[in-house]
Amino acid sequence: MNCRSEVLEVSVEGRQVxxxxxxxxxxxxxxxSTGKFHYKKEGTYSIGTVGTQDVxxxxxxxxxxxxxxxxxxxxxxxxALRNSGGDGLGQxxxxxxxxxxxxxxxxxxxxxWEVWTVKVHxxxxxxxQERQICRxxxxxxxxxxxxxxxxxxxxxxYLPKMPxxxxxxxVFDTGLRDVQPYLYKxxxxxxxxxxxxxxxxxxxxIKDTLAL
Amino acid sequence: xxxxxxxxxxxxxxxxxxxxxxxxxxxxxxxxxGEKICTRSSSSPTGSDWFNLAIKDxxxxxxxxxxxxxxxxxxxxxxxxxxxxxxxxxxxxxxxEIWCLEMNEKCDKEIKISYTVYNRLSLLLKSLLAITRVxxxxxxxxxxxxEYVILYRIYFGEVQLNGLGEGFQTVxxxxxxxxxxxxxxxCAYRINLAFMSTRTTGEDTGVTYPSVEDSQxxxxxxxxxxxxxQCVFTVTKAHFQTPTPVVTDTLRVPMAGLAFSxxxxxxxxxxxxxxxxxxxxxxxxxxxxxxxxxxxxxHQLMVPGKEGGVPLAxxxxxxxxxxxxxxxxxxxxxxxxHCAATPSSEDTETVSNSSEGRASPHDVLETIFAxxxxxxxNKPINQVTLTSLDIPFAMFAPKNLELEDADPMVNxxxxxxxxxxxxxxxxxxxSSGGSSGxxxxxxxxxxxxxxxxxxxxxxxxxxxxxxxxxxPPQLSSLSIDIGAQSMAEDLDSLPEKLAVxxxxxxxxxxxxxxxx
Numbered sequence: 001m002n003c004r005s006e007v008l009e010v011s012v013e014g015r016q017v018x019x020x021x022x023x024x025x026x027x028x029x030x031x032x033s034t035g036k037f038h039y040k041k042e043g044t045y046s047i048g049t050v051g052t053q054d055v056x057x058x059x060x061x062x063x064x065x066x067x068x069x070x071x072x073x074x075x076x077x078x079x080a081l082r083n084s085g086g087d088g089l090g091q092x093x094x095x096x097x098x099x100x101x102x103x104x105x106x107x108x109x110x111x112x113w114e115v116w117t118v119k120v121h122x123x124x125x126x127x128x129q130e131r132q133i134c135r136x137x138x139x140x141x142x143x144x145x146x147x148x149x150x151x152x153x154x155x156x157x158y159l160p161k162m163p164x165x166x167x168x169x170x171v172f173d174t175g176l177r178d179v180q181p182y183l184y185k186x187x188x189x190x191x192x193x194x195x196x197x198x199x200x201x202x203x204x205x206i207k208d209t210l211a212l
Numbered sequence: 213x214x215x216x217x218x219x220x221x222x223x224x225x226x227x228x229x230x231x232x233x234x235x236x237x238x239x240x241x242x243x244x245x246g247e248k249i250c251t252r253s254s255s256s257p258t259g260s261d262w263f264n265l266a267i268k269d270x271x272x273x274x275x276x277x278x279x280x281x282x283x284x285x286x287x288x289x290x291x292x293x294x295x296x297x298x299x300x301x302x303x304x305x306x307x308x309e310i311w312c313l314e315m316n317e318k319c320d321k322e323i324k325i326s327y328t329v330y331n332r333l334s335l336l337l338k339s340l341l342a343i344t345r346v347x348x349x350x351x352x353x354x355x356x357x358x359e360y361v362i363l364y365r366i367y368f369g370e371v372q373l374n375g376l377g378e379g380f381q382t383v384x385x386x387x388x389x390x391x392x393x394x395x396x397x398x399c400a401y402r403i404n405l406a407f408m409s410t411r412t413t414g415e416d417t418g419v420t421y422p423s424v425e426d427s428q429x430x431x432x433x434x435x436x437x438x439x440x441x442q443c444v445f446t447v448t449k450a451h452f453q454t455p456t457p458v459v460t461d462t463l464r465v466p467m468a469g470l471a472f473s474x475x476x477x478x479x480x481x482x483x484x485x486x487x488x489x490x491x492x493x494x495x496x497x498x499x500x501x502x503x504x505x506x507x508x509x510x511h512q513l514m515v516p517g518k519e520g521g522v523p524l525a526x527x528x529x530x531x532x533x534x535x536x537x538x539x540x541x542x543x544x545x546x547x548x549x550h551c552a553a554t555p556s557s558e559d560t561e562t563v564s565n566s567s568e569g570r571a572s573p574h575d576v577l578e579t580i581f582a583x584x585x586x587x588x589x590n591k592p593i594n595q596v597t598l599t600s601l602d603i604p605f606a607m608f609a610p611k612n613l614e615l616e617d618a619d620p621m622v623n624x625x626x627x628x629x630x631x632x633x634x635x636x637x638x639x640x641x642x643s644s645g646g647s648s649g650x651x652x653x654x655x656x657x658x659x660x661x662x663x664x665x666x667x668x669x670x671x672x673x674x675x676x677x678x679x680x681x682x683x684p685p686q687l688s689s690l691s692i693d694i695g696a697q698s699m700a701e702d703l704d705s706l707p708e709k710l711a712v713x714x715x716x717x718x719x720x721x722x723x724x725x726x727x728x
Contacts, residue, residue: 030338030341031335031342034264035253035254035257035264036255036256038256038257046257047257048253048254048255048257048264049254049257049258049261049264049266050266051250051251051252051253051254051265051266052249052265052266052338052341053248053249053251054248054249054250054345055248056248061351063248063350063354064342064345065342065345067253068252068266069253142346143346143347146342146346147343147346149342150342150343150385150386151384153335153339153386154336154339154385154386154387156388156389177255178255
């Protein structure tokens with residue numbers, strides 16, 4: 001099975017980064033979350049109800065819909081905050097994966113089945129008028145991104161099979177109280193305005209220190 | 213159409229499509245109410261949430277949707293359409309969007325009804341929730357109020373896109389394949405916002421089809437984790453309490469020239485079929501009323517009287533200004549013609565309100581010594597006042613705008629002046645505020661343009677915030693009536709209080725010493 005990969009790019013001002021990331025993350029997770037499973041006898045299960053709520057952005061003329069789960073929102077905000085601030089290019093990957101049990105001593109294998117990559121280009125604006133224009137433009141761009149996300153979601157391509165009760169933790173994140181998203185992880189890569197990544201900069205620093 | 217679908221699956225599919233259509237209408241109409249929607253997640257299935265999504269049902273919307281469907285289902289050549297239009301206070305109307313739920317001939321015979329189709333319909337509803345917030349009409353609907361309202365109309369049959377103007381765009385929300393055809397949900401939205409006259413009405417096809425049993429069924433679905441061939445799907449029928457539609461007679465939209473009234477709102481609830489040839493503008497149901505009638509869900513109430521944006525001007529106030537919207541959510545239906553916390557209405561009635569004692573506090577603080585124009589003052593003050601600067605909260609004192617004969621500065625009142633120094637000074641300041649209030653006859657109220665806010669033709673959130681902030685309601689303890697009543701009591705108890713304080717002189721002295 002090949003992992004499905006989608007890439008989205010946005011150019012935002014510094015203070016818009018967090019909201020733009022959250023808008024994309026929540027829109028994807030809205031589609032990739034179900035209600036809590038309640039397994040019954042005879043292998044059947046029922047599904048809880050997913051609520052939704054509108055979120056108005058403060059720095060962007062944009063409203064997005066997220067799943068009504070404060071736990072999920074907190075977890076995503078913690079992740080989105082790590083990538084906010086500073087100029088340059090940042091990249092966030094939201095990866096949905098399945099766990100495959102392995103025998104000891106090998107650890108469980110994480111097999112991604114869908115990866116969303118959001119490339120965020122941070123710009124610095126000088127005047128208030130530019131910022132106002134940026135608010136509207138970024139809002140329009142995010143509208144396009146939502147349409148792109150919805151288009152991908154409705155292709156009805158591979159989704160993990162609904163698991164048995166014993167394997168539900170290999171497919172879904174069952175740690176939240178009110179909703180159940182597919183297992184996901186978020187990773188970042190940040191490069192500064194000069195195009196060098198944080199890791200290469202650190203490597204150079206260490207090398208220079210050792211060279212002395 | 214030849215299919216291998218069995219009768220039970222067919223029944224289930226019809227039921228799913230029917231409730232999907234009803235939920236689609238709810239999502240679209242609720243997204244155009246002008247407010248943020250919020251529903252709660254529930255880890256336990258409640259049994260009444262179709263497609264495992266918490267989408268509330270506004271009874272009137274369901275009623276109209278069922279009427280439009282008339283027992284039929286979307287099928288090939290017969291689409292269910294929700295038309296969203298805008299109507300201004302002058303009576304001009306304009307179609308903004310047409311949402312279409314259609315069925316085409318492409319069948320997917322292998323698909324599982326009870327499992328896959330159901331889950332995909334759920335996904336499609338989530339996509340609809342997301343897409344309804346990104347079309348241009350959403351931003352317009354969030355700003356509806358005095359100048360325009362958003363209306364909806366549901367019809368069944370052929371899709372009519374003529375009213376959208378030239379160059380309209382289409383966005384596809386999604387598709388779900390079924391053995392009977394592929395369900396497609398899409399939206400065509402207007403790009404050109406120039407006003408057009410009232411469009412012609414649509415017509416039903418007039419063909420009757422076998423109706424689907426209209427039952428209020430509770431959706432309790434159980435899914436099996438065993439292989440698809442052994443799938444077990446159970447749907448339990450339970451009595452689903454439909455709340456009776458509540459018509460509140462107090463929800464009124466104050467819009468000049470549109471004559472919205474209780475009578476009109478009642479008549480609008482009696483849906484007239486489009487085939488009768490009545491103009492669509494008359495048939496369209498204001499989302500205002502649909503929302504307000506569901507009083508048990510206050511977060512869905514339409515909030516009339518919000519700042520209305522001019523449709524032709526894409527510039528809008530700061531989207532993130534939530535303070536106004538939060539405040540406006542306290543709209544009480546019993547308010548009748550006017551919303552209490554409606555900055556925009558105050559904005560439009562500037563001249564009349566200006567004479568009602570809305571003295572700018574900066575005017576009160578002007579002295580004979582420094583005639584300065586503050587940052588947010590409307591107009592430089594030509595006259596000077598003798599109000600002292602050193603009385604705190606002078607601006608909140610009751611402003612007496614009576615004639616000069618009643619002005620305490622001219623004819624000081626006898627007893628109240630001497631009793632409580634603070635109150636006395638407040639009264640005098642209030643009076644002098646009144647005297648300065650008389651100077652308001654010389655003022656011409658102009659639009660309040662606070663610094664750093666965007667200067668455009670729309671009412672500004674920042675300006676209305678400042679205006680509200682500068683004119684807070686009076687403290688009841690500072691009103692003259694209550695003050696006058698307590699004056700006599702204070703006067704009587706004064707000797708006793710003095711005696712008590714004299715007894716405790718030593719304690720006071722010790723206290724003062726500790727402070728030093």
